Amino acid sequence: MLQVSYIRDNREQVLDRLAVKNFKQPELVDEIIALDDKRRSTQTSMDNVSAEANAAAKQIGELMRAGKKAEAEEIKAKTGAWKEDIKKFGDLLAATEEELYQKIVLLPNLPHSSVPKGLTPEENEVVLENGAKPELPANALPHWELAAKYNLIDFELGVKITGAGFPVYKNKGAKLQRALINYFIDEAEKAGYSEVSVPLMVNKDSGFGTGQLPDKEGQMYFVTEDELYLIPTAEVPVTNIYRDVILKADELPVKNCGHTPCFRREAGSYGAHVRGLNRLHQFDKVEIVQVVHPDKSYETLEQMSAHVQGLLKNLGLPYRVLRLCGGDMGFASALTYDMETWSAAQQRWLEVSSVSNFETFQSNRLKLRFRNSEGKTQLAHTLNGSALALPRIVATLLENNQTEKGIKIPEVLVPYTKFEWID
RNA sequence: GGUGAGGUGCCUGAGAGGCCGAAAGGAUCAGUUUGCUAAACUGACGUACGGGAAACUGUACCGAGGGUUCGAAUCCCUCCCUCACCGCCA
Numbered sequence: 001m002l003q004v005s006y007i008r009d010n011r012e013q014v015l016d017r018l019a020v021k022n023f024k025q026p027e028l029v030d031e032i033i034a035l036d037d038k039r040r041s042t043q044t045s046m047d048n049v050s051a052e053a054n055a056a057a058k059q060i061g062e063l064m065r066a067g068k069k070a071e072a073e074e075i076k077a078k079t080g081a082w083k084e085d086i087k088k089f090g091d092l093l094a095a096t097e098e099e100l101y102q103k104i105v106l107l108p109n110l111p112h113s114s115v116p117k118g119l120t121p122e123e124n125e126v127v128l129e130n131g132a133k134p135e136l137p138a139n140a141l142p143h144w145e146l147a148a149k150y151n152l153i154d155f156e157l158g159v160k161i162t163g164a165g166f167p168v169y170k171n172k173g174a175k176l177q178r179a180l181i182n183y184f185i186d187e188a189e190k191a192g193y194s195e196v197s198v199p200l201m202v203n204k205d206s207g208f209g210t211g212q213l214p215d216k217e218g219q220m221y222f223v224t225e226d227e228l229y230l231i232p233t234a235e236v237p238v239t240n241i242y243r244d245v246i247l248k249a250d251e252l253p254v255k256n257c258g259h260t261p262c263f264r265r266e267a268g269s270y271g272a273h274v275r276g277l278n279r280l281h282q283f284d285k286v287e288i289v290q291v292v293h294p295d296k297s298y299e300t301l302e303q304m305s306a307h308v309q310g311l312l313k314n315l316g317l318p319y320r321v322l323r324l325c326g327g328d329m330g331f332a333s334a335l336t337y338d339m340e341t342w343s344a345a346q347q348r349w350l351e352v353s354s355v356s357n358f359e360t361f362q363s364n365r366l367k368l369r370f371r372n373s374e375g376k377t378q379l380a381h382t383l384n385g386s387a388l389a390l391p392r393i394v395a396t397l398l399e400n401n402q403t404e405k406g407i408k409i410p411e412v413l414v415p416y417t418k419f420e421w422i423d
Numbered sequence: 424g425g426u427g428a429g430g431u432g433c434c435u436g437a438g439a440g441g442c443c444g445a446a447a448g449g450a451u452c453a454g455u456u457u458g459c460u461a462a463a464c465u466g467a468c469g470u471a472c473g474g475g476a477a478a479c480u481g482u483a484c485c486g487a488g489g490g491u492u493c494g495a496a497u498c499c500c501u502c503c504c505u506c507a508c509c510g511c512c513a
Binding site: 039040041043044046047048050051053054056057058059060061062064065072073075076077078079080082083246248367377 | 433441442451469470471472473474481482483492493494
C-alpha cells in the first residue's frame with residue numbers, strides 16, 4: 001500500500017511510475033488526493049468540536065464540585081448539539097477513510113526507475129546469463145519421464161491421494177528434496193540469515209500485511225471453518241513476524257530464512273507447460289527475507305540476487321537473471337529479479353527464484369517501522385526472495401545431469417544426499 | 424469441547440466515573456558522581472492522525488466493536504484472544 005502523504009506530495013511522479021506498470025486507472029490518484037483532503041478537513045472539524053465538548057465536560061465537573069449546580073446545568077444543555085456534530089463528523093470521517101482505503105489498496109507499488117516499460121514476459125530485460133547450456137544426447141528425457149524411470153516421483157499416486165499437482169516423492173527423489181532443503185538453509189545461514197520455522201496457515205491480517213489480500217485471494221487455499229489461509233510462500237508468515245513492530249535502528253538489517261511447503265491453487269493453469277514439476281499446487285521452498293534501512297534496500301537486493309546466483313552456480317545449473325518489466329512485475333514489488341534455469345530436455349527457461357524489493361509497500365500495511373537517527377518512527381523496507389524453490393531445481397537437475405550411467409548429483413549436494421548417482 | 428481467571432505502555436503492575444495518556448518498579452537512553460566495572464543520584468522515555476516553518480498544539484487510543492453519561496481504562500452489552508484446570512490427543 002502506498003502512503004497517501006507521498007501520493008499527495010508527488011502526484012506527477014506517481015502517475016509517471018504507475019504508467020510504467022501499465023496501470024489502467026490513473027484517475028484513481030486524483031480521487032485519492034481529493035478523498036484525503038476531505039478526510040483531513042473532516043478530522044479538523046471533528047477535533048475542534050471534540051475539544052470544545054471536552055473543555056465543557058471538564059468545566060461541568062469543576063462546577064459540580066464547587067456546588068454550582070445551576071451553572072453546570074446551563075452548560076450541559078449545550079452538549080447535545082456537540083454530540084450530534086461529533087457523531088456526524090465521526091461517521092463521515094470513518095466513511096471517508098474507508099473509501100480512501102478501498103481506493104488506495106488498488107494502487108500497485110511504484111516501480112523503481114530501472115524497471116523497463118513493457119507488458120509481457122518477453123519484454124523482461126535479460127541482465128545476465130551464466131553457465132553453458134548442456135548438450136544432451138538425442139534420447140534425453142524430460143524430468144517427468146526420468147522421475148518415472150528411476151522411481152523418484154509418483155504423480156499418479158499424488159492424484160489418488162489428493163489431486164493433480166500434489167506429487168509423491170519417493171526413494172532418492174525424496175532424499176534429493178531433503179538434501180536441497182538442508183543445503184539451501186545451510187547456505188542461507190552462512191550468509192547471515194537466521195532460520196525460522198513458521199506456521200503454514202495464516203490469518204487474514206497476515207494475508208493483508210504482505211499484500212496477498214485482497215489482490216490474490218483466489219490463489220490461496222482457504223480453510224473456511226477457521227478462516228485461515230494456507231501460505232502461498234513463507235514470505236507471508238516470516239514477514240508478518242514484524243507486523244506492528246518498531247525496530248531499533250541497530251536491529252537492522254533483519255535477516256531470516258525458512259523452509260516451508262507452499263500451497264497455490266493456480267486456478268486456470270493447464271496444459272503442456274505445467275507438466276511434471278513445472279507447476280504444482282504444493283511445493284517446497286526456502287525463502288530469504290530481509291527488513292532493512294531504506295537507504296540500503298537496493299544494495300541488499302543485489303546481495304540477495306548474488307546469493308541466489310551463488311546457489312545456482314554451485315549446483316552447476318546454467319541460469320539467467322531477468323529484470324522484470326512493469327507489466328510482468330508483482331503488485332507489491334518495486335523491483336524484481338527473476339532467476340531462471342535452463343531446462344535442457346524441455347529446451348526452455350524455468351523460473352526458480354524471484355527476488356524483490358518492496359520498499360515501504362508491505363511495511364506500510366504491516367506498520368513495520370524503525371526508529372531513525374532523529375528518534376522518529378519510519379517505515380522500513382522489506383525484501384524477499386526464493387533461495388530456492390525446489391521443484392524446478394529438481395526438474396533441471398534431473399534433465400541436465402542425465403547420462404548413460406544415470407543422473408549425476410552435483411558435488412555440493414553429495415554430503416547431503418549421501419549418494420553420487422541416481423541410477 | 425467443559426469450567427474458571429484474565430487482557431492497561433518495552434516488561435511487571437496499580438487505577439474501580441472527572442484531578443488519568445494513565446501510579447510505582449524494572450528495562451532503555453542522556454547527564455552527574457565514583458580511578459575502571461558495578462552502584463548511587465538527576466532527567467528523558469507510547470503510538471497514530473490533524474494544525475503549525477518551528478516551538479508547540481488539538482484529537483483518538485487502556486483487547487475489538489457498540490451503549491449509558493455533560494464526562495468512561497473504570498459501568499452495561501456483544502465479540503475476540505490469552506492463561507489455568509479437566510476431557511481428548513500427535
